[in-house]
Amino acid sequence: RSRPSSTTLSGLRLSRMRKERSTKASKASGASSSRTSSAVGSRGRSSSGYLRAAQARLSRAVTNPGKDAEKAAPFTPLWESFLARRATVRDQEAAQELRWAFEELRVAIFAPEVTTPMTVTVAKVGAALAALRSLEPTPEPHGRYNASA
Numbered sequence: 001r002s003r004p005s006s007t008t009l010s011g012l013r014l015s016r017m018r019k020e021r022s023t024k025a026s027k028a029s030g031a032s033s034s035r036t037s038s039a040v041g042s043r044g045r046s047s048s049g050y051l052r053a054a055q056a057r058l059s060r061a062v063t064n065p066g067k068d069a070e071k072a073a074p075f076t077p078l079w080e081s082f083l084a085r086r087a088t089v090r091d092q093e094a095a096q097e098l099r100w101a102f103e104e105l106r107v108a109i110f111a112p113e114v115t116t117p118m119t120v121t122v123a124k125v126g127a128a129l130a131a132l133r134s135l136e137p138t139p140e141p142h143g144r145y146n147a148s149a
Contacts, residue, residue, distance in 0.1 A: 049107070049114055049115075050103070050107070052111065052114050053106070053107040053110065053111035053114045054111075056110065056111035056113065056114065057106075057110035057111055060110070068110070071109050071110060072109075074122045075105065075106070075109060075122065078102075078122065078125055078126055078129055079102060081129060082098065082099070082102065082129055085129075085132060085134060086099070088134040089132050089133070089134060090132075090133045090134065091132070091133070094132060095132060098125070098128050098129065098132065101118075101120050101124075101125050101128065102125060104116045104117070104118060104120045105120045105121070105122065105125050108120055108121075109122075
């Protein structure tokens with residue numbers, strides 16, 4: 001079993017966030033029998049919540065595409081950076097958690113009336129993205145003897 005991730009999202013360990021999310025999801029699912037009948041994803045959020053958020057965003061984007069573009073402006077560069085880096089990240093579990101944080105951020109930005117299991121901001125996601133470490137080769141120490149020289 002792999003050791004817990006040390007990647008943080010504004011000071012919170014991702015493992016703590018997983019625990020909070022699962023606790024909130026279990027409380028929410030126990031509160032209403034209508035929620036338990038909907039399809040629930042691997043993250044504890046019902047797919048109907050994501051669908052409601054997508055519908056809200058689409059209906060608003062049709063009526064005011066400029067405002068949708070304004071809302072997307074801080075999100076898009078972070079998302080593109082994540083997509084470019086995610087295949088080379090050392091801790092794939094942390095990358096997957098960050099991917100779900102991006103989904104929650106989309107909901108928070110474009111459909112704030114749809115509640116999310118955790119509070120996510122552009123700053124928190126940006127900090128977590130900066131903390132992801134890639135599988136880059138480690139540089140050789142300076143002064144190492146080179147036999148070919």
